[in-house]
Amino acid sequence: MAPTYLSNDRAAVDSFLDKFDVFLIDCDGVLWSGDHVYDGIPETIAMLRAKGKRTVFVTNNSTKSREEYLKKLSKLNIPADAEDIFGSAYSSAVYISRILKLPQGKNKVFILGEKGIESELDAENVPHIGGTDPNFKRDITDADFKGLADGSLLDPEVGVVLAGLDYHFNYLKVAHGLHYLKRGAKFLATNTDSTLPMHHDFFLGAGSVMAPLVNASGQKPLELGKPSQAMMDAVEGKFQLNRQRTCMIGDRLNTDIKFGVDGKLGGTLHVLTGVDNKAAWEKEDAIAVPSFYADTLSDLRIAE
Numbered sequence: 001m002a003p004t005y006l007s008n009d010r011a012a013v014d015s016f017l018d019k020f021d022v023f024l025i026d027c028d029g030v031l032w033s034g035d036h037v038y039d040g041i042p043e044t045i046a047m048l049r050a051k052g053k054r055t056v057f058v059t060n061n062s063t064k065s066r067e068e069y070l071k072k073l074s075k076l077n078i079p080a081d082a083e084d085i086f087g088s089a090y091s092s093a094v095y096i097s098r099i100l101k102l103p104q105g106k107n108k109v110f111i112l113g114e115k116g117i118e119s120e121l122d123a124e125n126v127p128h129i130g131g132t133d134p135n136f137k138r139d140i141t142d143a144d145f146k147g148l149a150d151g152s153l154l155d156p157e158v159g160v161v162l163a164g165l166d167y168h169f170n171y172l173k174v175a176h177g178l179h180y181l182k183r184g185a186k187f188l189a190t191n192t193d194s195t196l197p198m199h200h201d202f203f204l205g206a207g208s209v210m211a212p213l214v215n216a217s218g219q220k221p222l223e224l225g226k227p228s229q230a231m232m233d234a235v236e237g238k239f240q241l242n243r244q245r246t247c248m249i250g251d252r253l254n255t256d257i258k259f260g261v262d263g264k265l266g267g268t269l270h271v272l273t274g275v276d277n278k279a280a281w282e283k284e285d286a287i288a289v290p291s292f293y294a295d296t297l298s299d300l301r302i303a304e
């Protein structure tokens with residue numbers, strides 16, 4: 001069935017809102033582009049909450065922890081509770097500490113990523129190295145090559161390499177990641193989005209940042225962010241979701257919309273402010289087709 005267009009259609013928006021109690025809302029490309037909030041977003045979230053709807057922010061962006069996202073949301077006047085934020089950094093930390101359960105002496109994580117991952121691993125008492133450690137912000141030396149090849153530079157307790165969006169990746173850091181994988185560490189990713197919407201344009205996403213490691217190791221990481229259904233199960237458990245009364249709202253087909261479709265949610269809404277346009281789901285072999293679409297999330301305000 002062709003997706004229902006909601007923009008400027010009060011009746012369509014009213015029946016859309018009546019169908020759902022919980023909205024899982026993506027962030028980059030839906031609420032904002034970098035620090036630029038799209039027009040009418042704070043008012044739209046406030047309207048949904050005023051109508052008794054639950055709004056849960058589900059982002060693949062692992063550079064911030066839930067706490068850091070709460071600060072960003074409140075700085076941008078978007079109403080939110082700390083409880084209603086579910087990021088891929090949190091999803092990954094929970095997977096490592098509560099599901100993977102690494103053996104003692106092999107329970108450390110080497111991070112190719114930012115502060116968000118470090119904070120969420122700390123919250124789960126999972127030891128970690130790499131990440132924002134300033135010792136990695138330099139050129140590789142011959143001593144590094146030697147120490148990585150003979151293992152003298154490697155921490156024997158590392159059992160996982162966790163990769164995400166990293167604004168500071170370089171040859172030295174990726175080389176460490178490669179040599180931990182060569183010694184049997186598990187390869188996990190918070191997400192593998194190829195691009196990042198920022199300042200109304202697109203930049204390298206997590207998937208593009210970790211591509212050198214995937215290429216050199218010949219391994220594909222286990223993804224823990226959208227569209228992974230491990231994340232959907234975690235979201236369902238945490239928020240006691242009735243999947244039929246839940247709608248996923250996103251800008252990207254191969255993460256957000258696929259997440260909702262594979263998760264058999266009651267509906268998915270594709271907004272055209274971010275990564276994918278209409279043509280992406282109109283084509284024959286579209287990876288996922290939304291049940292609703294709108295030019296922007298704030299088009300829901302017609303129901304105010």
Ligand SMILES: O=C(O)[C@H](O)[C@H](O)COP(=O)(O)O
Nearest residue numbers: 027028059060061196205206
């Ligand atoms: O590269 C990335 O990590 C993604 O572009 C970014 O995380 C997407 O975030 P989301 O749209 O899921 O909020």
Ligand SMILES: [Mg+2]
Nearest residue numbers: 026028029251
């Ligand atoms: Mg997005």
